[in-house]
Every structure is written in C-alpha cells, then in structure tokens.
Amino acid sequence: MFRRRFAVCFFVATLLCVPMAGEVVAQAAYTVKVTTDRESAIYSVGDTATFSISVWLGEKSVTGAGTLEYSVDDFLDAKEFANGQLEPGTKPITVTGELSAPGFLRCLATFTPTAGKPVRGAAGAAFSPDKIGLSLPVPVDFDEFWDEQKRQLAEIPLDPKLTSVKHNDASIECYDLQTPCLGGAPVSGYFAKPKVAEARTLPAILWVHGAGVRSSSLTNAAKGAQAGMLSMDINAHGLPNGQPPEFYTEQSAGPLKDYRSARRESRDTIYFRGMFLRIVRAIDFLTSQPEWDGRHVVVIGHSQGGGQSLVAGGIDDRVTMIAPGVPAICDHSGRAAGRINGWPKLVPDGPDGKPDPQILEAARYVDAVNFATRCKAEAIMSVGFIDAVCPPSSCYAAYNALSGKKSIINEPLMGHAAPAHIHEAFFAKVLEHVGKTPAEVKQ
Numbered sequence: 001m002f003r004r005r006f007a008v009c010f011f012v013a014t015l016l017c018v019p020m021a022g023e024v025v026a027q028a029a030y031t032v033k034v035t036t037d038r039e040s041a042i043y044s045v046g047d048t049a050t051f052s053i054s055v056w057l058g059e060k061s062v063t064g065a066g067t068l069e070y071s072v073d074d075f076l077d078a079k080e081f082a083n084g085q086l087e088p089g090t091k092p093i094t095v096t097g098e099l100s101a102p103g104f105l106r107c108l109a110t111f112t113p114t115a116g117k118p119v120r121g122a123a124g125a126a127f128s129p130d131k132i133g134l135s136l137p138v139p140v141d142f143d144e145f146w147d148e149q150k151r152q153l154a155e156i157p158l159d160p161k162l163t164s165v166k167h168n169d170a171s172i173e174c175y176d177l178q179t180p181c182l183g184g185a186p187v188s189g190y191f192a193k194p195k196v197a198e199a200r201t202l203p204a205i206l207w208v209h210g211a212g213v214r215s216s217s218l219t220n221a222a223k224g225a226q227a228g229m230l231s232m233d234i235n236a237h238g239l240p241n242g243q244p245p246e247f248y249t250e251q252s253a254g255p256l257k258d259y260r261s262a263r264r265e266s267r268d269t270i271y272f273r274g275m276f277l278r279i280v281r282a283i284d285f286l287t288s289q290p291e292w293d294g295r296h297v298v299v300i301g302h303s304q305g306g307g308q309s310l311v312a313g314g315i316d317d318r319v320t321m322i323a324p325g326v327p328a329i330c331d332h333s334g335r336a337a338g339r340i341n342g343w344p345k346l347v348p349d350g351p352d353g354k355p356d357p358q359i360l361e362a363a364r365y366v367d368a369v370n371f372a373t374r375c376k377a378e379a380i381m382s383v384g385f386i387d388a389v390c391p392p393s394s395c396y397a398a399y400n401a402l403s404g405k406k407s408i409i410n411e412p413l414m415g416h417a418a419p420a421h422i423h424e425a426f427f428a429k430v431l432e433h434v435g436k437t438p439a440e441v442k443q
Contacts, residue, residue, distance in 0.1 A: 029057070029058065030055065030056065030057055030062070030111060030113060030116075030119045031055070031056045031119065031121070032053065032054075032055055032056075032068075032109050032110070032111050032119050032120055032121030033052075033053070033054050033055075033056060033121055034051055034052070034053050034107050034108075034109050034121040034122055034123040034413075035051070035052050035123055035413075036049055036050065036051055036052075036123055036124075036125050036412060037049065037050040037051075037052070040410065040412070041123065041124060041125045041126060041385060041410070041412035042125075042126045042129065042410070043098075043125060043126065043127050043128075044127065044128050045099060045100060045101060045102060045127050045128045045131070046098065046100070047098060047127065048096050048097070048098045049096065049097050049098065049105060049125035049127075050094055050095070050096050051072070051094065051095045051096070051097070051107035051123060051125070052092040052093070052094055053068065053070055053092055053093040053094075053095065053107070053109045053121070054088070054092040054093070055068060055088040055111045061088075061090070062088050062111075063087070063088055063089055063090050064087050064088065065087075065088070065113060065114055066087070066088070066111055066112050066113040066114050066116075067085055067086070067087060067111070067112050068085065068086055068087065068088050068093065068109060068110070068111050068112075069083075069084070069085045069109070069110045069112075070082070070083060070084060070085075070093065070095055070107065070108065070109045070110075071083035071107070071108050072095060072097040072105055072106070072107050072108075073105070073106060073108070074099065074103055074104065074105055074106075074339075074340075075104065075106065075339075075340040075388065075391045075393070076338075076339065076340050081097050081105065082095045082096065082097060088111065095107055097125065098127070099127040101127075102127055102128040102129060102130075102131040102132045102133075103126075103127055103129075103132065103339060103393050104124055104125065104126050104127065104129070104385060104391070104392045104393050105124065105125045105127070106122055106123065106124040106125075106385065106386045107122060107123050107124075107125075108120070108121075108122045109121050109122065122386040122413070122415070123385070123386065123412055123413055124384075124385025124386045124392065124412050124413075125385065125412070126385060126392065126396075126410070126412075129392070129393075129396045130396070130400060131400075132393055132396045132397050132400055133397065133400065134369060134370075134373070134397065134401065135331055135333040135334045135335075135336055135337035135339065135341075135369075135397065136333040136336055136337070136364060138364075138370045138373055139364050139365060139370070142364075142365060142370060143374070145267065145365055146315055146365075149182065149273065149277060150277075150280060150315070152182050153181065153182040153277050153280060153281060156180050156181065156182055157180070158179055158180075158281075158284055158285060158288060159179060159180055160177055160178070160179040160285055161177070161178045161179065162175040162176070162177055162191065163175060163176040165190065165218065165242075167192070167218065167222055169222060169226060170195070171194060171195055171196075171226070172192050172193065172194055172195055172222060172225040172226060173192065173193055173194075173195050173225075174190060174191070174192045174218060174221060174222060174225070175190070175191045175192070176189075176190060176191075176241050176242070177189050177190065177191040177232065177285065179281060179282075179284075179285055180281075181238065181274070181277055181278050181281040182274070182277050182281075183273055183274025183275075183277045183278070184238075184274050185237060185238025185239075185274060185278070186238045186278075187234055187238060187278045187281045187282050187285070188216060188234060188235055188237075188238045188239055188240060188241055189216045189221070189232050189233055189234035189235065189241070189282065190216045190217065190218045190220075190221040190232065190233050190241060191221060191230075191231070191232045191285075192218075192221040192222050192224065192225035192231050192232075193225050193229075193230050193231065193289070193291060194225055194228060197228075197291045198291070199290045199291060200290070200291070200292065200293055200294055201291060201293055202228065202229055202230045202289075202291040202292060202293055203228075203229050203230070203292075203293050203295065203296030203297070203298065203434035203435075204229060204230040204231075204232075204283075204286040204287065204289075204292055204293075204296060204297045204298070205224040205229045205230070205231050205232075205297075205298040205299075205300065205430065206232050206233075206234070206279070206282050206283060206286060206297070206298070206299045206300070206312070207220040207221070207224070207231070207232070207233035207234070207300055207301060207305070208233075208234060208236070208279065208299060208300070208301035208304075208305040208308040208309060208312075209233075209234070209235055209236045209301065209304065209305050209308075210301065210302055210303035210304045210305045210306075210328075211236075211260070211303060211304040211328065211343070211344070212236075212252070213236075213237060213239070213248045213249075213251050213252035213256050214235060214248050215235060215239070215240075215241045215242055215243060215248065216233045216234055216235040216241045217233040218233070219233075220233040221233045223427075227427075227431065227436060228436060229298075229434065230286050230289055230291060230292055232282060232285070232286060234278065234279075234282050236275055236304065236305075236308075237251070237256060237259070237275075238274075238278060239251060259271050260343075260344035260346070261344065261346060264346060264359050264362055264363065265358055265359060265362060266362050267361075267362045267365040267366070270362055270363075270365075270366055272329065272366040273365075273366065275308065276308070276311050276315060276366065279299070279308055279311060279312045279315070279316070280315060280316050283297060283299075283312070283316055283318055283319070287318055295320065296320050296321070296433065296434045297316075297318050297319045297320055297321075298319075298320065298321040298322070298323065298430050298433065298434065299312035299313065299319055299321075299322050299323070300322070300323040300324075300426060300430065301323070301324065301325070302324075302325035302326060302327075302382075302418040303325070303326055303327070303328045303343070303389070303390060303416065303418070304328045304329060304343070305324075305325075306324030306325045306326055306327030306328060306381070306390070307324065307327045307328040307329030307330060307342075307368040308329070308368075309322040309323060309324040309327065310322060310324050310327055310329075310330070310368040310369075310371055310372050310375065310398050311329070311368050311371045313371065313372070313374075313375030313376075313377040313379065313402075313404075314368075314370070314371025314372055314373065314374035314375040315371055315374070317376075319375075319377050320377050320378065320433070321377050321378040321379070321429075321430065321433045321434075322375065322377050322378075322379045322380075323379070323380050323381075323426040323429065323430060324368075324379070324381050324382075324398070325381070325382045325418050325422060325426065326382055326383060326384055326387055326389075326390045326395065326416055326417070326418065327342075327368060327381065327390060327394075327395055327398060328342055328343040328344065328368075328389070328390045329342065329343070329344075329366065329367070329368040330342040330367065330368045330369050330390065330394040330395060330397060330398045331367065331369050331393070331394035331397045331398070332346045332347050332360070332363035332364065332366070332367045333347065333355065333360060333363065333364060333367065334391075334393065334394060334397075335347065335349065335354075335355050336354075336355050336360065339391075339393050340391045340393060340394070341391075341394065342390050342391060342394030342395075343389050343390050346359070346363045346366075347359050347360045347363050368398055369394070369397045369398045369401055370401075372398040372399075372401035372402050373401045373403075375401075375402050375403065375404065376403050376404045377404050378404050378405045378406065378433055379399075379402050379404060379405070379406040379407075380406070380407050380408070380409070380425070380426055380429045381395065381398075381399050381406070381407075381408045381409070382408070382409040382411065382418070382422045382425075382426075383395040383396065383399070383408060383409070383410060383411065384411045384414035384415050384416060384417060385410065385411060385412040385413070385414065386412075386413065386414065386415050387414065387415050387416045387417075388415065388416070389415075389416035390416060407429075409422060409425060
C-alpha cells in the first residue's frame, strides 16, 4: 500500500504543451520528481541520504529543454548543503545530504523550460526523528498557570444556548451551540447527536479548526453523530455560525487580521489562551450530556486544529484520544535550539538575531509541544516531510513528547496538506478507539 502511494504522490507542478492548430492531441505536462533512496525516507544521524531528481514530459524523461536548479536545506539554511544549476540529463541527478543531529533535510528542485513557467518538485528526509526533543524545558509553573485558567473558567456557568438546525438526515439532531467562556469570546459550534440514544452510551468527539476565519462545520458535526457519537465542531474564534461569506471576510480583514500574533507579549493576553480555554469549555459541554458514555472524548483537527488537538490532550485529562494532522502551534522556541519553529512563527528575532526574549517567554505557555508532555491520551498524527508551514521537526518534537499509545503517518513527499487517505486513517482509528466498526457507521 505504501509503495503504491509513494509512486503517485510526487510533488508536481504542470506546464501544458499547446498543440498546433488543427491538431487534437492529449495535453502533456512537465513534472519534476524528487525521491530518496529509501522508501521510508528515514535515516539515522550520520547516514547519507541520496536524493534523485528527474524531469518528465508526460511519460518521457526530459534531456535539455531548459535548466534545472536544485538545493538541499534544513528548513533554515541552504548554505551548508548541496545546490547547483544544470541541464537535465538522460539519468536522474543525484544529490546527497546528511545531518549531525536529529532533524530533517529537504531537496527542492525547479525546472525552467526554454519557453514556459517553472515547475517544481521536492522530497524530504528524516534523520533520527524519534530523537528530536524539546527545544526549551517546559516552564516550571506551566501547570500552575493553566490550572488557574481552568479554575477561573469553572466559575463561569456553562449556560448553553441550543438552537435547532435542519439537516437532511432524520436520524440525527443538529443544533447551533453558544456557551460562554473565559477569554473574550464564547464557544460557538454545531452540535449533533443520534436522535435515539440511551443515557451513558455515546462517546464524544470534538472537531477543531485550522487557521483562518470561518463558520463552524455542520458537516463535521453530522459525521460524528452519524457514527454514533456526541459530535461538535467549533470555530476557532467564537464567531456566530452560518453567516454570509462577507461576514467572515470582514472579520479576517478586520479584528482577526493578525490574531496569530495578537498580544503575544504576555501569557495572560496572548490570543491562543482564549482559543485553548474554548476547547476545555467545549469538552465541559460534551461531557455534561446525559448520553455521554463517561469514557471517551476524542479531539481531532489539522494544522492549527492539529495543534489544538495536542493542547486538548495535555490540558484536559478527560480527553482519551487525539488526532493531530500536520499540527501547528508547535515548537515556538525552535529557533532557540537552532531549528525552524512551527506556525505561526510566533516568536520573532530581535536586532541581535536571537528570539525576542519577552515574546519567547510568553510563547512557551501556548506551545503545543509543552502540552504534549502532559498528554497520556491515545494519538495518531500525520507529518509532511516537506511541510514548510508546520515543519516536520516541530511535529516530531510534539509526537516524541506524547506518552500514550501512539502512531504516526509519515509522508516524505507531502507538504502542508490533509489528503483524503489521512482523513480516512484518522477516522478509522477514532472508530477503533471508541469501539465501533465501519459497518456500524451510517453512510
């Protein structure tokens, strides 16, 4: 199965070949294929990884016809590694790289045809990724800080407001949910459940969002309910759901334009504090439902949602499984350890080229890696070896910190993405965790 996927997942860009007037021919496209000499693309520190680069037009390899530039980097610096420019030849070009410490290399290749736009390809290689550790220690008062935030949250009545929402599946009930929270915005989501269920019989699943500004997803909420769960999807910002697109565009361009870095100088004001507390409050609601089985709480998301999933597993011991895809909000202090930090690159460099000390200190309290050190839940994670948004070293720093049963889907040729096969693998693992089989799930 992996062999087949490896063969078809090349990072590809296209340039169409235009037929002569009057001709009817199939359009061919240039592709740049980059692969490693190991299918897994996993090496040990001290090993040498060999990248092969080839250019294709349709199913034929290309010689000449343009120039090929290539470089190898560790997501920070290409100066120490191979780079060059030449014409494609009859055989793949091979480039090597190695690391003296755990981390990742990526090989980037760009083919510029004699006439046409550049096309690109890339592949990544991991070096002892299971040895990537914390870039800085967890703050000594990390638990004390978050326990106090949760204590303050608990003083706010749950007081959920549920408004019925129509859905074409008559076997489930759907609602718009609003419930107050600490941190300036409510929990806002869609909640769904099977219409017929006995008390204490249903596991719970919470869907959390990637970066951006949008409504909650009724589709996700319904999917969990159709699988026999209490299911809720919350938007990241506590915004009203189901508004016209212009509403979210205005929010994104206005008050939420720079939310990622908003008030990042202090742990008490940083934007992610409120986002993380909304996760806890959402779990408060799900576990207050009489149908909750008292055992299972799953939190699932990709990118920023993947980071939130990690946070959920560390901030709330009611969480029994997390499914973080290419998680963001990880390794904010990576630059302090000489490696790339994850999205949203929360900590800028100061005039001296070092991480800003005030923001670095605040960021440690909202680093998903530090929450991962507290997470004992079951976990499944995905990581893209050429992901420049949520670099693989930041994902592995979190994965290695998890102490529960865990598995990871390595994608050597994937950037920042959540393709269908990963969604399918995640949900299959969720069903296994809550004791359901695919045959039990309503299609």
